[in-house]
Amino acid sequence: MSVPEFVLGDVVKVLEPDATVHPDNDPGLSPERCVALYEHMVMTRALDERLVTLQRQGRIGFHIGSLGEEATIIGTAAALDETDWLFPCYREFGALLLRGMPLQAYIDNMFGNANDPVKGRQMPDHYTGKAYRFGSVSSPIGTQITQAVGFAWAAKLRGEKIAAIVYFGEGATSSNEFHCGANFAGVYKTPTVLVCRNNGWAISVPAERQSATETFAQKAFAYGLHPIRVDGNDLLAVYKATREALALCRAGKPVLLECLTYRLSGHSTSDDPTRYRGQDEMAAERLKDPLPRMRAYLEKKGLWSEAQQVALIAKVDADVKAAVEKAEHSAAPELETMFDDVFAERPWHLREQFEECKKAPRAPGHGAH
Amino acid sequence: MTQMNMVKAINDALRVAMRQDSRVVVLGEDVGKVGGVFRVTEGLINEFGAERVFDTPLSEGGIIGTAVGMALYGLIPVPEIQFSDFIFPAFDQIVSEVAKFRYRSGGEYSSKMVIRTPVGGGIRGGHYHSQSPEAYFIHTPGLKVVCPSNPYDAKGLLLASLRDPDPVLFFEPKRIYRAARSDVPEGEDYTVPLSVAKVVRPGNQVTVIAWGAMLYEAIEASNKAAEAGIDCEVIDLRTLWPVDIDTIVNSVKKTGRVVVVHEAPKSCGFGAELVSLINEKAFDYLEAPPTRVTGWDTPFPYTLEMDYLPLAGRILPAIQTVAKY
Numbered sequence: 001m002s003v004p005e006f007v008l009g010d011v012v013k014v015l016e017p018d019a020t021v022h023p024d025n026d027p028g029l030s031p032e033r034c035v036a037l038y039e040h041m042v043m044t045r046a047l048d049e050r051l052v053t054l055q056r057q058g059r060i061g062f063h064i065g066s067l068g069e070e071a072t073i074i075g076t077a078a079a080l081d082e083t084d085w086l087f088p089c090y091r092e093f094g095a096l097l098l099r100g101m102p103l104q105a106y107i108d109n110m111f112g113n114a115n116d117p118v119k120g121r122q123m124p125d126h127y128t129g130k131a132y133r134f135g136s137v138s139s140p141i142g143t144q145i146t147q148a149v150g151f152a153w154a155a156k157l158r159g160e161k162i163a164a165i166v167y168f169g170e171g172a173t174s175s176n177e178f179h180c181g182a183n184f185a186g187v188y189k190t191p192t193v194l195v196c197r198n199n200g201w202a203i204s205v206p207a208e209r210q211s212a213t214e215t216f217a218q219k220a221f222a223y224g225l226h227p228i229r230v231d232g233n234d235l236l237a238v239y240k241a242t243r244e245a246l247a248l249c250r251a252g253k254p255v256l257l258e259c260l261t262y263r264l265s266g267h268s269t270s271d272d273p274t275r276y277r278g279q280d281e282m283a284a285e286r287l288k289d290p291l292p293r294m295r296a297y298l299e300k301k302g303l304w305s306e307a308q309q310v311a312l313i314a315k316v317d318a319d320v321k322a323a324v325e326k327a328e329h330s331a332a333p334e335l336e337t338m339f340d341d342v343f344a345e346r347p348w349h350l351r352e353q354f355e356e357c358k359k360a361p362r363a364p365g366h367g368a369h
Numbered sequence: 370m371t372q373m374n375m376v377k378a379i380n381d382a383l384r385v386a387m388r389q390d391s392r393v394v395v396l397g398e399d400v401g402k403v404g405g406v407f408r409v410t411e412g413l414i415n416e417f418g419a420e421r422v423f424d425t426p427l428s429e430g431g432i433i434g435t436a437v438g439m440a441l442y443g444l445i446p447v448p449e450i451q452f453s454d455f456i457f458p459a460f461d462q463i464v465s466e467v468a469k470f471r472y473r474s475g476g477e478y479s480s481k482m483v484i485r486t487p488v489g490g491g492i493r494g495g496h497y498h499s500q501s502p503e504a505y506f507i508h509t510p511g512l513k514v515v516c517p518s519n520p521y522d523a524k525g526l527l528l529a530s531l532r533d534p535d536p537v538l539f540f541e542p543k544r545i546y547r548a549a550r551s552d553v554p555e556g557e558d559y560t561v562p563l564s565v566a567k568v569v570r571p572g573n574q575v576t577v578i579a580w581g582a583m584l585y586e587a588i589e590a591s592n593k594a595a596e597a598g599i600d601c602e603v604i605d606l607r608t609l610w611p612v613d614i615d616t617i618v619n620s621v622k623k624t625g626r627v628v629v630v631h632e633a634p635k636s637c638g639f640g641a642e643l644v645s646l647i648n649e650k651a652f653d654y655l656e657a658p659p660t661r662v663t664g665w666d667t668p669f670p671y672t673l674e675m676d677y678l679p680l681a682g683r684i685l686p687a688i689q690t691v692a693k694y
Contacts, residue, residue, distance in 0.1 A: 118473060118477075136474040140461055140466075143461060147441065149438060150434060150435030150439045150442075154439040154444045157394075157421075180428050184431045342471070343511065348611060
């Protein structure tokens with residue numbers, strides 16, 4: 001039996017400090033694609049900020065965002081083939097929109113109104129997007145990992161040449177599901193890329209308190225997965241690393257892809273990060289912000305200008321405003337929808353309970369429309 | 370017709386389903402080469418191959434979690450949990466994911482699967498090979514729960530469970546895996562509908578509700594009660610949830626007296642729900658307080674297991690008490 005070489009490769013980086021790209025590292029994205037992906041990052045960031053404002057104004061109940069992690073999320077999603085599938089954690093709305101979900105549907109989800117694709121049944125940012133080959137967000141940590149592995153396993157059994165990518169934070173590597181999922185992926189060689197968004201923090205617990213290992217990627221060795229580490233704030237590097245990971249997993253070598261990024265916001269709108277992390281750390285991390293880095297690259301190549309930036313932000317603002325306006329004035333889901341989809345057909349006890357519910361006084365504040 | 374036990378009948382159901390529908394796959398610990406520790410999946414790997422029957426790593430969370438992924442893809446996985454006592458590492462997947470997928474995704478996805486698992490005591494298994502955890506799952510909206518009492522029903526209910534659009538927990542009473550025998554049409558396709566109970570012994574004075582292995586104890590107690598002049602009606606629920614409320618209520622309206630029997634601990638057991646439903650729907654017809662004969666509120670014991678189980682010797686006095694109330 002050969003002894004495997006536990007060698008963790010270098011962190012994949014593409015963008016140089018001077019905002020250039022060495023030709024040997026260039027992932028070969030067209031200028032148009034580079035601009036489009038940058039625009040999508042800016043849109044995601046702007047949307048994030050607007051949603052936080054809406055939450056502070058009391059107009060939506062909650063938001064969990066991706067501030068600082070846009071390159072990781074957009075870069076991985078952009079590297080997928082159209083037929084590949086994504087299994088989200090809960091910060092991947094940028095990926096869902098990149099996959100084609102209309103902004104209005106996402107905003108309707110934030111309001112949980114009658115037009116919400118999941119019928120107002122979950123908190124904001126708990127979206128589903130089967131039509132976009134995108135899974136369904138649930139709050140328990142790590143449950144999507146085994147599911148993505150099972151999905152990819154089924155596709156492999158059926159001879160379908162697709163890959164499944166699954167997102168989770170570095171905190172989730174402590175969960176049962178990470179162990180189960182990584183192990184099954186290794187045993188059955190499923191075409192899966194496990195994307196660990198190492199954003200430094202699991203709510204208030206820093207990455208170094210999640211694990212005694214020096215890196216999260218090295219956990220791959222224990223499961224027979226291939227480890228890759230990438231600068232998660234470098235859009236081009238994330239794209240390149242994900243393409244490599246996808247090729248490996250399609251060839252029977254599932255990958256644990258650790259994206260080194262940083263959560264510039266709190267965990268969610270319910271969190272107050274000033275209670276556990278200092279301003280110095282934040283200041284240092286802001287210097288690595290993925291958006292200015294990509295912008296500098298585009299500007300250096302003459303692909304972007306301040307005028308374009310201003311116009312883009314104005315467009316996003318207008319789009320979000322219109323979507324929010326519509327969502328806010330949409331009706332709440334019908335009372336009856338509460339009893340649908342528990343089972344494919346409503347059994348006697350839910351029919352009875354619906355009748356009882358109909359007769360009960362409506363609670364104030366909800367469903368008055 | 371072939372006389373067969375429940376192990377063979379369930380095996381036959383899986384064969385019938387797997388021959389008809391290539392989406393059906395079996396996965397679990399030791400379900401392949403060895404055919405499962407109870408031999409329920411014996412020979413399936415030979416007929417259907419290692420592409421449809423999987424000996425998985427020893428990981429209940431992994432088994433159910435990957436089965437969810439398979440179901441989202443469009444397969445119909447039949448994961449086996451070797452003993453229902455070991456289902457708890459997968460509890461999060463079952464409760465948070467399997468049960469909620471259709472609802473939380475607004476109907477876009479479903480997590481259709483049939484989780485098979487041996488249940489119950491009386492096999493000298495101590496508390497980690499004997500428990501009856503059905504109430505946890507009945508309490509979780511989105512799951513159907515089945516527990517057959519004989520080979521014919523086991524096959525028909527399993528085939529019905531596989532074709533039902535919702536996820537099903539299929540509890541197999543291991544005490545009667547080989548003890549109960551009945552005529553089963555081998556290799557043939559038939560279903561026993563879900564949510565339809567069966568009156569296995571008609572009677573007029575006391576309704577006795579049971580399922581799984583305890584059905585036989587209920588019948589034995591009812592036969593003894595008949596010798597003392599008490600005419601019991603015994604109902605085999607077959608599907609625990611959604612329960613066949615009409616059969617229960619019709620019987621109680623006739624008898625006015627009811628005894629519910631189950632192996633699981635008494636407090637918050639499924640019997641508590643059944644008694645509540647009877648109180649809500651047939652209170653005016655009751656002649657005696659509905660009574661439960663169940664396992665005790667203790668962990669399942671090893672040496673004293675027969676004193677823990679609600680055997681006929683404990684059911685009979687309960688029948689007598691409600692009859693003369």
